[in-house]
Amino acid sequence: MLKEAIFHRPKNNFAYAYNKDTLHIMIQTKKDDVKKVELIYGDPYEWENGKWLTESIVMEKKASTSSYDFWKGSVKPPFHRLRYAFRCSDKKETVILTELGFYQELPQDIANYFCFPYIHEIDVFNAPDWVKNTVWYQIFPERFANGDSALNPVNTLPWGSAEPSPGNFFGGDFQGILNNLDYLVDLGINGIYFTPIFKASSNHKYDTIDYLEIDPQFGDKVIFRKLVRECHRRGIRVMLDAVFNHSGYHFAPFQDVLEKQEKSKYKDWFHAWNFPIVHKPKPNYDTFGFVHTMPKLNTKNPEVKAYLLKVAKYWVEEFDIDGWRLDVANEVDHTFWREFRKVVKSVKSDVYILGEVWHDSMPWLKGDQFDAVMNYPFTKAAIDFFAKQSIGTQKFAESITSLLYMYPENINEVSFNLLGSHDTARILTTANGDKRKIRMLFLFQLSFIGTPCIYYGDEIGMTGDNDPGCRGCMVWDREKQDTELYFFIKQLIALRRTDELFGNQADFRFLDINEKGCIIYEKRLVNRRLIFILNNSDSILRIPTNKLNFNNSRIIEWIFSKGEKLQKE
Amino acid sequence: MLKEAIFHRPKNNFAYAYNKDTLHIMIQTKKDDVKKVELIYGDPYEWENGKWLTESIVMEKKASTSSYDFWKGSVKPPFHRLRYAFRCSDKKETVILTELGFYQELPQDIANYFCFPYIHEIDVFNAPDWVKNTVWYQIFPERFANGDSALNPVNTLPWGSAEPSPGNFFGGDFQGILNNLDYLVDLGINGIYFTPIFKASSNHKYDTIDYLEIDPQFGDKVIFRKLVRECHRRGIRVMLDAVFNHSGYHFAPFQDVLEKQEKSKYKDWFHAWNFPIVHKPKPNYDTFGFVHTMPKLNTKNPEVKAYLLKVAKYWVEEFDIDGWRLDVANEVDHTFWREFRKVVKSVKSDVYILGEVWHDSMPWLKGDQFDAVMNYPFTKAAIDFFAKQSIGTQKFAESITSLLYMYPENINEVSFNLLGSHDTARILTTANGDKRKIRMLFLFQLSFIGTPCIYYGDEIGMTGDNDPGCRGCMVWDREKQDTELYFFIKQLIALRRTDELFGNQADFRFLDINEKGCIIYEKRLVNRRLIFILNNSDSILRIPTNKLNFNNSRIIEWIFSKGEKLQKE
Numbered sequence A, B: 001m002l003k004e005a006i007f008h009r010p011k012n013n014f015a016y017a018y019n020k021d022t023l024h025i026m027i028q029t030k031k032d033d034v035k036k037v038e039l040i041y042g043d044p045y046e047w048e049n050g051k052w053l054t055e056s057i058v059m060e061k062k063a064s065t066s067s068y069d070f071w072k073g074s075v076k077p078p079f080h081r082l083r084y085a086f087r088c089s090d091k092k093e094t095v096i097l098t099e100l101g102f103y104q105e106l107p108q109d110i111a112n113y114f115c116f117p118y119i120h121e122i123d124v125f126n127a128p129d130w131v132k133n134t135v136w137y138q139i140f141p142e143r144f145a146n147g148d149s150a151l152n153p154v155n156t157l158p159w160g161s162a163e164p165s166p167g168n169f170f171g172g173d174f175q176g177i178l179n180n181l182d183y184l185v186d187l188g189i190n191g192i193y194f195t196p197i198f199k200a201s202s203n204h205k206y207d208t209i210d211y212l213e214i215d216p217q218f219g220d221k222v223i224f225r226k227l228v229r230e231c232h233r234r235g236i237r238v239m240l241d242a243v244f245n246h247s248g249y250h251f252a253p254f255q256d257v258l259e260k261q262e263k264s265k266y267k268d269w270f271h272a273w274n275f276p277i278v279h280k281p282k283p284n285y286d287t288f289g290f291v292h293t294m295p296k297l298n299t300k301n302p303e304v305k306a307y308l309l310k311v312a313k314y315w316v317e318e319f320d321i322d323g324w325r326l327d328v329a330n331e332v333d334h335t336f337w338r339e340f341r342k343v344v345k346s347v348k349s350d351v352y353i354l355g356e357v358w359h360d361s362m363p364w365l366k367g368d369q370f371d372a373v374m375n376y377p378f379t380k381a382a383i384d385f386f387a388k389q390s391i392g393t394q395k396f397a398e399s400i401t402s403l404l405y406m407y408p409e410n411i412n413e414v415s416f417n418l419l420g421s422h423d424t425a426r427i428l429t430t431a432n433g434d435k436r437k438i439r440m441l442f443l444f445q446l447s448f449i450g451t452p453c454i455y456y457g458d459e460i461g462m463t464g465d466n467d468p469g470c471r472g473c474m475v476w477d478r479e480k481q482d483t484e485l486y487f488f489i490k491q492l493i494a495l496r497r498t499d500e501l502f503g504n505q506a507d508f509r510f511l512d513i514n515e516k517g518c519i520i521y522e523k524r525l526v527n528r529r530l531i532f533i534l535n536n537s538d539s540i541l542r543i544p545t546n547k548l549n550f551n552n553s554r555i556i557e558w559i560f561s562k563g564e565k566l567q568k569e
């Protein structure tokens, strides 16, 4: 047995409270090395005649990568306390893994055992329930629809008359969105993620000038309130984008510092290395990246904290928004985010808190900070496999499997799974215009665990390269929309929202079949399975059904073709 | 190369901010497998001509167990941001470990790299500076000294006239401690950890009746204030013991619930499963262990929280105490401890927060909860090796090494390293009266990284089995004290407090010498080393000095014998 490859450590994806009564325990062993893993456990205080009382369960091998097998078990400790160890066996030997290393037999001393001392409901990761059943739609407000030309910024170009550039404007606004809400209802989405809407100077509005004001090009607070209300009336949740890592250059406190320098009462709102602050040759203050127009906010300064928390609370309390997406969230301190969560949830307990973190996000997902992160590792794997075909089935399945077992299950269920955003090239462009690949991307995304998000226009086949290319005007001319793609996605969304197996209520796993360019995975519950066969190759493939373990079950086959679902018994 | 044994994951002992400017990065590989590890890193935003700018350092192999090698590197990212990967080489191959797995070459896409997005001073683990230089002394107040017989509880026995039992009293009090402070000054300790002093009915006072009152057998608030002041005058810090997991049976709110049951306004202060609450045949409410007289407090109830936080603040604010030791801390929710930390540190920023956690404590030591835990895994290893001789040198060195690399360095520096407490048998009893073993235990403890604690009376050779045996009356009769042991320990404390290498300012490692029953370790700084040779066997051993790499350095040899330090050039 390769003991050095065995890993377990409590209070993360390896041991966590799934809910107030249930612990999930996972262990990782070298692939195909260990034959059986048992979890030996007990309440630390249950003793009889000087002997600790334990029980055991056999753990299930849930998935594998080319390096590891992942074993999982679930326990409901009656008194919420658990000490435990693992009994791992292969053909040759059986060993016990404890917190203090390996033993041949179960140690007598309870101090050896791993410990999950107590499940406290208040500590359990607890994202809002509604998120699990939400399909998001991301809107970049300047480019979705122009509904009120009176608000157009100067030099606004006619809708769709030019390629998007870093500086041009097309006059998108809230009225435009209101005019098209029924389009979104028809598509079937039930959550909108808006990129920033607060007062700013750019077209993307990530350079906030005033966090408490709506950008006048979009409308005012009256129409924003109406927009939220109209969304809610249609069962659509609303998520706004908060840029708390840095402010815009024209944010009044930063302007005050530029003007009064060390005498400014805002001098500690940023991270000045010394005074006077300058931006040539390089800024002598912390910035986002090295962009001098995006001064980093000093989120440990109590005044800054109070201001930003006021903002966080204001839009929830006054406008009843349902979620906050947090820009560059990984570069802001954990202390701030803990307070942010407390403040926001105190106003509305089921607000969704979504952090922009592109890498391993476990430290932000322990229940005290975010409900989810933007799942870019999911994006990368899906794009690399389906759109670019730069990785094969094996690598794709491994990436997705690693990702799933990197986090607790309750985190995966609300993970924000996107295929693209205002920060990436559009999928159709990445896929070189191959619509078949786009369909598979959507099929995979919309049948996967998590909460999927569609970037505006992708559903009708819009193209566009990296920023600014991906920020083109929404195409409203039916003639220019890919309505087949639209109906295909609408179909998938409907399935996701009506069939619990399609959505979040089932176990996901790749099946052990490795066809060239074809992936097969299943979603399963106790007595029903959905099997997905996605042929990402250019050839016609035959899949032997005997490998899919149908047995004598009743089978219904769906074939997606030209945007329709054909059903046959 | 055994890739499956290689492990790294950020934001714990594998990657942490040592201080506001410095990151420590660690990786674990199979023992003697990898020959060289380099850390490749850069600021995520530093690019030139489309290429990410990176640097590299060679990581140092710091220590090994029989399973793993631990490699460490230290980086000061100029803009506080870091993306990184590892280049691991053995004789045959070189591979790159990234967050997304292994590669043959450095990936182009920065999304592959591990990320420590930003070092925020406010998130850095930050225990009080003074703790690193503190030697603690644990006092069980009922048994240290009786200075005021007027306060004696009824049925108080004459001092030392009987073996300690679960129910007997000997009348120890604050006046007794005050009378003997100079004894502690002479010994050289500079911190006292008091087991509970609040109003309670037992002799151990872990069954709190009133968290805001001093137990009358010890004195009143006037004399307690004087005690703290007198300690401070002598440079001694004071730490109290808070039992927040559960209350005592006679705690007024619990009595109110017993009396009024569901009508009590305190009904949600505990965890009643249903009403009426009863304790036969078994309690129908959560308890500590299964002890019905210790009802578990509902620390998520805002009223309970407010009450306990008031208590936490009160003793710091009003009496200027320096530390809180938290009983059964692992069974109280993390949310509560985060608030506890904030409240206590807001009153006095350098209060030491010490949790009672006997197992892997990483989840409590991320900077947002405790400064340290009671290091019982250290205790266990030291006792098993020195006192019981139930493990050999190899296993001992491994246990200590695993423990050191299980936590960040800044955590190890303030870890509360005890050899025994009111909850364990006294070391001399465990060692079957062999004083030579006790000396080695103290030498090891007092020369190790961390903040050592001496259990009252151990320094003069007191004996006693597990609770209640270990809670005997302090022996004040000089004739009955082991003064040689006392002087030996005094000597060690003096060395620890005057020689930075002896204390926390040096790197600890076992030397690669494996003699039967003898351990050799060193503490080193740039140009000075202390080498410790502890012969735990019954034989005289010869240690070849050529193995100790003295080279041509100047050597001063200390030999500890009969409590004295002999020095020779």
Ligand SMILES: [Ca+2]
Pocket (backbone or CB within 6 Å): A146, A147, A148, A149, A150, A151, A152, A170, A171, A172, A173, A217
């Ligand atoms: Ca407009």
Ligand SMILES: [Ca+2]
Pocket (backbone or CB within 6 Å): B146, B147, B148, B149, B150, B151, B152, B170, B171, B172, B173, B217
């Ligand atoms: Ca007394």
